Amino acid sequence: MYYCLRVSVLLWPVIRRNLRFFICAIFVICGFTFFPCKGFAMGEASKFTFAQLEYSGGNWNPRPRAGNRLMWELIKRTSVEARIDTVILRADDITIFEYPFLYMSGDQELPPFSDREISNLKLYLEFGGTLLIDDCVGKSNFGFDNSVRREVKRLFPNKSLERLPADHTIFKSFYLLNQSYGRIMEKSYLEGITTENRAAIIYSQNDMGGAWAKDPLGSWEYQVTPGGEAQRSMAFRLGINIIMYALTGDYKQDQVHLPFILKRQM
Numbered sequence: 001m002y003y004c005l006r007v008s009v010l011l012w013p014v015i016r017r018n019l020r021f022f023i024c025a026i027f028v029i030c031g032f033t034f035f036p037c038k039g040f041a042m043g044e045a046s047k048f049t050f051a052q053l054e055y056s057g058g059n060w061n062p063r064p065r066a067g068n069r070l071m072w073e074l075i076k077r078t079s080v081e082a083r084i085d086t087v088i089l090r091a092d093d094i095t096i097f098e099y100p101f102l103y104m105s106g107d108q109e110l111p112p113f114s115d116r117e118i119s120n121l122k123l124y125l126e127f128g129g130t131l132l133i134d135d136c137v138g139k140s141n142f143g144f145d146n147s148v149r150r151e152v153k154r155l156f157p158n159k160s161l162e163r164l165p166a167d168h169t170i171f172k173s174f175y176l177l178n179q180s181y182g183r184i185m186e187k188s189y190l191e192g193i194t195t196e197n198r199a200a201i202i203y204s205q206n207d208m209g210g211a212w213a214k215d216p217l218g219s220w221e222y223q224v225t226p227g228g229e230a231q232r233s234m235a236f237r238l239g240i241n242i243i244m245y246a247l248t249g250d251y252k253q254d255q256v257h258l259p260f261i262l263k264r265q266m
């Protein structure tokens with residue numbers, strides 16, 4: 001019995017990475033057609049993809065080069081195979097189920113999502129998807145922040161965004177961190193919505209994308225304050241941690257990191 005349980009725990013990250021495949025398989029077995037299931041093959045389709053949420057109104061893409069730069073760093077620092085280019089999706093797009101990670105950013109107020117968008121996004125989150133929301137302004141109770149809290153409440157009426165503790169798995173999924181980072185330091189912590197012991201929504205008000213972004217000539221697009229380049233480095237580490245968390249969940253909750261991680265300088 002212990003062996004079976006251990007195998008199930010180890011298989012969970014694999015199941016989540018191939019979420020759409022397993023959903024397709026279940027519906028095929030049951031004799032239903034829910035959505036087309038494409039054949040899986042090695043190559044670009046098997047690589048991690050930075051998927052970004054597009055929405056109507058507001059400004060859904062204030063840091064258009066942030067995802068590309070983070071993917072470069074993810075490839076350089078980890079063994080994760082990733083695509084450099086960003087995939088743009090809407091909340092009501094059924095193909096969001098192909099991606100374990102979804103990034104939403106903004107710096108303005110936005111109109112409410114449609115009921116269809118809310119329904120599809122809620123299903124995505126409940127089926128194991130992870131949504132990172134990045135406030136590029138960092139002003140609480142204003143504009144984008146108000147819109148985020150409104151839409152999160154529509155997704156999970158019985159839950160509220162809550163502060164994630166400093167010992168949360170997100171802060172130790174790859175690097176050992178003890179707080180949140182970004183272009184600014186509006187809040188030293190992340191907020192989130194936890195469902196079934198998993199942070200399905202992660203909310204940062206520190207403009208992580210602003211710390212990641214480089215212009216076409218290879219220069220950083222934005223200054224990082226107040227901590228400068230050391231703070232930028234930590235913002236990259238946090239971004240990588242969040243991706244690793246989206247891919248693996250809480251499997252490291254009870255693991256002990258090796259001392260060399262503390263000395264990692266990238």
